[in-house]
Every structure is written in structure tokens, then in C-alpha cells.
Amino acid sequence: MRRRDFLTFAGGLGAAWLAPMPVLAAARDLSGILPGAGGNYGNLLILIELKGGNDGLNTVIPYADPMYASLRPSIGIKREQVVQLDGHSGLHPEMRALLPMWQAKELAIVQGVGYPQPNLSHFRSIEIWNTASRSDEYLRDGWLSRAFAEQAVPPGFDADGVIVGSAELGPLGGGARAVTLTNPAQFLRDATLASANAVQVSNPALAHVLRVENDIVKAADGLRPRQGQYVLRAPMPPGAFGNVVKTALQVVAAADSSAGVPLPGRGVAVLRLTLNGFDTHQNQPGQQANLLRQLSQGMMALRAGLTELNRWQSTMIVTYAEFGRRPRENQSQGTDHGTVAPHFIAGGRVRGGLYGEVPRLDRLDGNGNLPFAVDFREVYATVLQRWWGLSPQTVLGGAFKPLDVLRV
Numbered sequence: 273m274r275r276r277d278f279l280t281f282a283g284g285l286g287a288a289w290l291a292p293m294p295v296l297a298a299a300r301d302l303s304g305i306l307p308g309a310g311g312n313y314g315n316l317l318i319l320i321e322l323k324g325g326n327d328g329l330n331t332v333i334p335y336a337d338p339m340y341a342s343l344r345p346s347i348g349i350k351r352e353q354v355v356q357l358d359g360h361s362g363l364h365p366e367m368r369a370l371l372p373m374w375q376a377k378e379l380a381i382v383q384g385v386g387y388p389q390p391n392l393s394h395f396r397s398i399e400i401w402n403t404a405s406r407s408d409e410y411l412r413d414g415w416l417s418r419a420f421a422e423q424a425v426p427p428g429f430d431a432d433g434v435i436v437g438s439a440e441l442g443p444l445g446g447g448a449r450a451v452t453l454t455n456p457a458q459f460l461r462d463a464t465l466a467s468a469n470a471v472q473v474s475n476p477a478l479a480h481v482l483r484v485e486n487d488i489v490k491a492a493d494g495l496r497p498r499q500g501q502y503v504l505r506a507p508m509p510p511g512a513f514g515n516v517v518k519t520a521l522q523v524v525a526a527a528d529s530s531a532g533v534p535l536p537g538r539g540v541a542v543l544r545l546t547l548n549g550f551d552t553h554q555n556q557p558g559q560q561a562n563l564l565r566q567l568s569q570g571m572m573a574l575r576a577g578l579t580e581l582n583r584w585q586s587t588m589i590v591t592y593a594e595f596g597r598r599p600r601e602n603q604s605q606g607t608d609h610g611t612v613a614p615h616f617i618a619g620g621r622v623r624g625g626l627y628g629e630v631p632r633l634d635r636l637d638g639n640g641n642l643p644f645a646v647d648f649r650e651v652y653a654t655v656l657q658r659w660w661g662l663s664p665q666t667v668l669g670g671a672f673k674p675l676d677v678l679r680v
Contacts, residue, residue, distance in 0.1 A: 311423035311424070311425070311426075311660060311661065311662065312659070312660050312661045313425050313426065313429065313539070313541040313660065314539070314586060315586050315587070315588065315659050315660060316524070316539070316540070316541070316542075316543070316583060316586060316587040316588070317541065317542045317543070317587075317588055317590065317655055317659065317660075318520065318542075318543045318544075318545065318574065318587060318588070318589045318590070319443070319542065319543070319544045319545070319589075319590055319591075319592060320544075320545045320546075320547060320567070320570075320571075320589065320590070320591045320592075321438075321442065321544065321545070321546045321547070321591075321592055321593065322547055322550050322563075322567070322591055322592070322593040323546050323547065323548045323549070323550060323593070323594075324394070324548065324549060324550035324551030324552070324593070324594075325394070325397075325550055325551060325593050325594050325595045325596060325597060325609060325610075325613070326550040326560075326563075326593050326596065326597070326613055327550070327552060327556065327560060327596065327597035327607050327610075327613070328383075328596040328597065328610075328612065328613030328614045328631075329343075329344070329596075329597070329599055329631060330344075330347065330348070330349055330364055330556070330560060331363070331364055331367070331560075331564060331613070331614060332357075332361055332362070332363060332381055332383060332614040333349050333354050333361065333362050333363070333364065334360060334361055334630055334631050334633065335349070335351045335354045335356070335360075335361070335362050336359060336360045336361075337360075337630075337631075337633055339633035339634060340633060343599050343600045343601065343633060344599075344600070344601045345601070346601055346605050347556055347557050347601045347605055347606070347607070348601075349364060349365065353365045355367060355368050355371065357374065357381075357626065358626065360630050361381075361383075361626060361630060364560075364561065364564050365561075366561045366562075366564045366565040366568065367564050367565075367567070367568045368568070369565070369568040369569050369571075369572050370568045370571065370572065372572070373571070373572065373575060373618060373624075374624060376624070377622075377623065377624035377625070378575075378618055378619060378620060378622050378624050379616060379617075379618045379622065379624045380616070380617040380618070380622050380623065380624055380625060380626075380627055380675075380677040381614055381615075381616055381617075381625075381626050381627065382614060382615050382616075382617060382627045382628045382646055382651065382675065382677070383614045383626065383627065383628035383629055383630060383631065383645065383646070384612045384614070384628040384629045384631065384642065384643075384644055384645030384646055385612060385613060385614065385615050385628065385644065385645075385646045385647075385648050385651065386595070386596070386611050386612035386613075386642075386643075386644030386645075386646075386647070386648065387400065387406075387407065387644060387647055387648055387649070388406075388407065388644070388647075389406075389407040389408070390407065390595060390611045390641075390644070391407050392595060392609040392610075392611075394551070394594055394609075397594035397595050398442075398593075398594035400594075401443075401592055401593075401594055401648060402414050402415070402442045402443045402445065403415060403443075404418075404443075404648075404649050404652055404667070404668050404669070405669075406669075409669075412445075412446050413445065413446030413447060414441065414442060414443035414444050414445040414446050414448070415443050415652055415667060415668065416432070416433060416443040416444050416448060416542060417443070417444055417445060417446040417447045417448040418446075418666075418667045419656060419660070419662060419667045420432050420447075420448050420449075420541070421447060422662060422663075422666055422667060423660075423662055425449070425541045428538055429527075429538060429539050429540060429541065430451075430527045430538060430539065430540055431449045431450060431451045431540050432444065432448040432449040432450060432540070432541055432542065433448055433449075433450045433451070433540060433541060433542035433543065433544060434450070434451045434452075434453065434520075434523050434540050434542070434543050434544070435450060435451065435452045435453065435543075435544045435546075436453045436516050436519050436520050436523070436543065436544070436545050436546075437453065437454070437512070437515075437516040437519070437545065437546050438452070438454065438544070438546040439452055439454045440452075440546075442544060443544070444542065444544065453519065453523075504518075504521055504522070504525065504577050504580060504581075505580060506521075506573065506576035506577045506579075506580050507573070507576075508521075508573050508577075509566065509569035509570060509573055511566060513545075513547050513566040513567070513570050514566070514569070514570065514573070516545050516546070516547075516570070517545065517570045517573050517574055517577075518573075520543050520545055520574070521573075521574065521577035521578070521581070523540065523543065524539075524540075524543070524577075524578070524581055524583060525581055527539045527540050545570075547563060547566060547567055547570070549563055550563060550593065552597070552606050552607060553602065553604060553606040553607070553608060554602075554604035554605060554606040555604070555605055555606060556601075556605060556606040556607055557605065567591075571589060571616070571618060574587075574589060575618070579620075584619065584620040585619075585620035585621055586620075586621075587619050587620065588617065588618070588619040588621070588622065588655070588659055588678075589616070589617065589618040589619060590615065590616070590617050590651060590655065591615045591616045591617075592615060592648065592651075593613060593615075595609055595610060595611060595612075595613065596610045596611060596612050596613030596642075597609065597610040597613070598610040598640055598641060599631070599633055599636060599640065599641070599642060600640055610641050610642070611641040611642055611643070611644060612631075612641075612642045612643070612644045612645070614628070615651065617651070617654075617675075617677050621678055621679045621680055622677055622678060622679070623676070623677050623678060623679050627646070627675060627677060628645045628646045629645035629646075646675070647672060649664075649668050649670070649672040650672045650673055650674065650675055651675065652664065652667075652668060652672070653668060653672040653673065653674045653675075654674040654675045654677060654678070656668070656674075657674045658674045658677075658678050659678065
């Protein structure tokens with residue numbers, strides 16, 4: 273059976289699911305893996321993609337640099353509106369909700385994140401971030417899929433990763449056991465897609481399809497909320513991204529417990545959430561303000577929900593995007609594709625503060641872009657080595673030093 277035929281068949285199972293044929297083909301075999309060899313997947317990773325390329329200079333604002341106002345006479349944030357973090361940098365006023373996390377020193381802001389020889393195409397640059405490749409290198413597998421190939425997620429886990437609100441596998445592409453919830457509400461209503469009973473058939477292609485379907489059903493059954501299961505009390509923000517956050521927390525609650533009772537050895541290793549709309553070529557101020565408000569409120573809701581579930585200390589939230597925006601505003605009150613941006617790392621064991629390098633607006637390159645200060649693969653190395661106890665060199669194809677953003 274060809275992959276295209278299988279996906280057509282799987283499409284009839286329910287719109288909440290989209291997964292390549294190999295993804296759920298079989299549980300991973302952990303025999304022979306020594307205890308302590310890595311793979312501390314009890315530490316949950318939540319990735320938040322800022323799809324379209326967020327404008328970093330209006331997110332973490334170098335308000336003390338006079339060149340900032342010069343480059344952005346129309347869309348720049350006024351100094352008196354900035355939520356000051358120190359004497360040089362501050363947050364967009366619509367990110368004020370993050371202040372309690374910042375003051376608790378649970379929020380790290382890494383400035384100047386990018387990579388050498390940047391590509392400013394949406395498609396190609398996000399491919400680079402998803403696969404952790406060089407700009408001149410084309411890889412098939414996502415960086416998380418390679419990590420799970422090196423050190424498998426325990427077979428008792430419902431899935432390697434769950435993607436909420438998007439049909440794109442991203443860093444989980446190429447072999448991870450990934451569940452894609454393109455319609456979270458439908459999934460949570462109708463997660464039981466078919467009977468999970470084994471069926472004996474003589475046709476090998478059909479037998480394979482049925483095995484995959486059974487795996488899908490088992491994972492879906494493990495992730496959906498049940499009658500009597502724990503119901504979150506933490507308030508959730510309104511809107512589409514608020515629904516994504518709520519669904520992600522419901523997945524954590526469902527995967528970690530049954531009727532409120534923790535189940536050791538169950539769970540998921542990764543949740544990937546997407547916030548769309550950051551490609552702000554025109555009319556940026558209102559559009560970005562709305563998105564940054566959603567991001568901030570969503571991150572605080574995740575903190576509240578995970579604290580309630582006793583998972584905040586074992587969760588790390590990391591934002592990413594394909595690129596940032598150009599420092600100089602364009603003629604449409606927007607910004608064009610640029611090279612670097614700040615990104616956020618949050619969690620109960622995060623060592624909060626500013627990392628990387630304050631943007632040097634006096635050092636723009638010939639295209640008017642900022643040079644990168646932190647390679648994004650250093651962020652990934654932090655996840656792999658410091659969070660999960662894995663060796664990042666094989667996964668990332670080179671030596672990248674983890675950031676010192678964790679207390680342990």
C-alpha cells in the first residue's frame with residue numbers, strides 16, 4: 273500500500289488525526305537500554321511556534337538605544353509604555369501578564385537567536401529550524417524525531433508528541449509517534465475512532481493499516497478526557513490560542529492520570545502549540561499587540577494549569593519561529609523578513625533572566641539586519657542535554673553548547 277493510499281484511508285478515520293504511515297506502526301523496543309543512559313522524558317517539553325516570524329525588537333525592546341526610535345518612528349513602542357526589565361531592555365506593554373513569571377525568576381529571555389547564513393524564505397527557514405540543519409543542508413527528519421530515534425520514549429507513553437491546532441508535524445516529522453490535533457474540540461469529543469480489537473487478516477497491506485489504526489485508537493483513548501477525570505480549575509484565556517492551551521493542558525491531565533490518579537510511566541514527551549499571524553508586513557502595531565497578548569496570557573495559563581497538575585517543575589516551555597523581522601520599519605507600518613529574534617524559555621526549574629546579546633542596532637549588516645548572537649541549536653542542545661539527559665551532538669550534527677538557563 274502506498275503512503276498516499278494509506279493517508280486517504282486514514283483520512284476517513286477522523287479529521288482530528290493526521291500522521292504518516294510509519295509514525296504509529298509499532299511501539300518502540302527499550303530492551304538493552306541501560307538505566308540512566310538518558311531520555312528523562314518525564315520532563316515535559318512544550319514548544320510554542322510563533323508562526324510567520326515574530327518582530328523581536330517590538331517584543332523585547334532596546335528602549336535605551338536612541339537608534340531604536342530612529343529606525344521605527346511610526347511603529348516603535350514609546351519608552352514610557354515599555355515594561356522595563358532592566359536599564360536597557362523591556363517588554364511590549366501587552367506582555368505585562370508575564371511579569372509574575374519574570375519576577376519569580378522562572379522566565380528566561382534569550383536575545384539574538386538565529387543561525388549563520390540565514391534564509392529569509394518562510395518555507396525554507398522553518399525547515400531549517402524543524403530539522404536543525406545548516407542553511408545549506410537538507411535533512412528529512414525533524415530534530416525531535418532524531419532524538420527519539422537515539423533514545424526512545426518509553427512504550428507506556430501515549431505518544432512521543434502531541435501537536436495541537438496544526439496539521440504540520442514540524443520537528444516531529446520523519447518517524448516520531450506524533451498525534452496531530454487539527455481540531456482539538458472534535459478530538460476531545462470523538463477521540464475513539466474505531467474498535468481497538470485486533471483483527472486477523474491475510475492481506476499484509478490491510479493488516480498493516482489495521483495495526484496502525486489500532487495504535488491510533490489506543491493513543492487517542494489514552495489522551496482523551498474521561499468521565500470522572502480531573503477537571504482543571506485554572507481559568508483559561510479566551511480566543512483560539514486559549515483553546516489550544518486548554519486542550520494542551522487537558523492532554524497532559526489525561527496522559528498523566530486516570531480519574532485524577534497519577535499513572536507512572538504514562539504521558540507524552542512533547543507538546544507543540546502554534547500561534548499564527550506573525551508575518552506583519554503591514555499594520556503591525558495592532559496585530560502584533562493582539563498576538564503578544566495571546567502569547568503572554570497563554571503562557572501564564574500554562575503555568576497555572578501545570579502548577580495545578582503538579583507538572584510546572586517538570587515542564588519547560590520554549591518559543592521558536594522561522595526568523596525575526598528587519599530592524600527598520602517599512603512604508604506600510606510593518607516590518608519585513610529579518611534574521612534574529614528573542615525567544616522565551618519558561619518553567620519551574622528555569623533560571624530566569626536575560627541571556628544572549630542586547631541588539632546592537634549600530635552593527636546592522638549590508639541588508640540592514642542584525643547578526644545572530646545565539647545559534648538556535650544551542651537552545652535545542654539545552655533541551656537535549658540539560659532537560660532530557662541526551663547527547664546533542666548526534667542529533668544536531670555538531671557540537672553546540674547548552675545554555676545555562678536551568679537550575680538543575
